Structure formats: structure tokens, C-alpha cells
Amino acid sequence: MSKVTLKVNGQSHTVDIEPSTPLLYILRNDLGLQGPRFGCGLGQCGACTVIINGNAVRSCVLPASAAKGEVTTLEGLAQNGKLHPLQQAWIDEQVPACGFCQNGQILTAKVLLDKNPHPTDAQIRTGMASTLCRCMTYYRIQAAIKRVAKGAA
Numbered sequence: 001m002s003k004v005t006l007k008v009n010g011q012s013h014t015v016d017i018e019p020s021t022p023l024l025y026i027l028r029n030d031l032g033l034q035g036p037r038f039g040c041g042l043g044q045c046g047a048c049t050v051i052i053n054g055n056a057v058r059s060c061v062l063p064a065s066a067a068k069g070e071v072t073t074l075e076g077l078a079q080n081g082k083l084h085p086l087q088q089a090w091i092d093e094q095v096p097a098c099g100f101c102q103n104g105q106i107l108t109a110k111v112l113l114d115k116n117p118h119p120t121d122a123q124i125r126t127g128m129a130s131t132l133c134r135c136m137t138y139y140r141i142q143a144a145i146k147r148v149a150k151g152a153a
Contacts, residue, residue, distance in 0.1 A: 004065050008033070009076030015064070023067045024048045024059035035074030035103045039132075046104030046131030056104075056111045074103045077110065086110055089144035097135030104131045109145050118149050 005014045006023075008031060015030050027033045027050070036059050039047030043058035050059045053069040077084035083091075086106050096102050105128070112119060112127035119127065124142050133141065 002065070006064065006067055006071060007069070008071045009073060010070075017064055019065040020063050021065075022060050023050070023057075023062045023064045023071070026064045027059060027071075027073060033073050033075055037100060037103055039100070039104075044132075045101070046108060047101050049104035049107045049131065051107050051111060054111065054114060056108045072107070074106060077106070084110070085148045086113070086144065089147040093140050093144040093147060095137055095140040095144050097133075097137050101131065101133045101135075105133065105141055109141070109148075113145065113148060119145070121146075 001016050002019055003014055003016050004019070005012055006026065008027065013031055015026055017026060024036055024038060027036050036050055037047040038060060039045035041060050043061035046058070048058055048060040049056050051057070051072040052067060077087060086109055090096065090102065090106060095105070108128055108131045112124065116123060116127070121142065124145050128138075128141060128145070
């Protein structure tokens with residue numbers, strides 16, 4: 001066991017863990033965050049996505065000891081009680097069906113828009129391709145991202 005300090009959603013947390021423990025387990029079990037979800041456990045579906053230093057990262061395969069820098073989860077997007085524009089667009093476009101993938105979808109979309117504030121439809125599809133939705137709400141996801149890109153959210 002070793003002590004690891006993580007900065008998550010603007011707050012520092014020190015946890016005593018096995019160095020190989022996936023970041024996802026620390027976020028959910030130790031810090032009580034429910035945004036990142038366990039999906040495939042292989043880093044392929046995207047349900048566990050977090051943002052680290054501006055990049056979408058699969059927390060189910062990243063050892064917590066390797067999480068260097070600021071970790072942002074879905075819970076960290078809202079500021080001062082106000083939803084992030086992507087969160088509001090998700091509501092306005094009625095994106096979620098089952099909701100399981102929405103953490104990964106929203107965080108992946110945030111990274112996409114941070115890097116390209118006005119993506120084309122093709123760029124949205126490419127940027128979001130690695131985050132899977134079992135309910136096939138891809139058109140609503142794309143509409144929500146376009147809403148934010150246009151400044152409508």
C-alpha cells in the first residue's frame with residue numbers, strides 16, 4: 001500500500017492504495033463520485049472516461065498512481081450550482097436513454113469542443129467514435145454538441 005494524492009474536481013485527496021488500483025475504483029469507491037462508470041473494464045467503451053490535463057482518459061485502465069495532474073469528472077463540470085453548457089444541452093436535446101454512457105459521452109464531447117470549438121458533423125462523429133452508446137442516441141449526442149458549438153446552450 002502507498003499513499004497517493006489526487007487532485008479531483010479542484011480538491012486534493014490522499015488515499016492509501018495499491019499502486020496498480022485503477023483510478024475508476026478510487027473515484028467511485030473512495031471518493032464517492034458516481035459519474036465515471038464501470039463498463040467494459042478494458043478501456044474500450046468510454047463509460048469510465050475522465051479528463052486529465054485536457055485529455056479524455058479511460059479511468060478503468062489507468063492506475064491511480066499514474067494519474068498526474070487535474071482529474072475532472074462529470075461532477076466537476078457544473079460550477080457554482082450551474083450546469084455546464086454540455087450538461088444543459090444533453091437535457092435540452094433529451095440525449096439520455098438508459099444514461100449509462102452519458103458520463104463518457106459528455107466528457108469526451110467537452111475535450112472535443114475544447115480542442116475544436118466549432119466542429120463539423122464529420123469531426124463530431126470522428127471525435128466521439130470511441131465512446132459507445134448501447135441505446136444508439138448518437139444523433140441526439142451530435143445535436144447536443146452542435147447546440148453548444150453554436151452557443152445555443
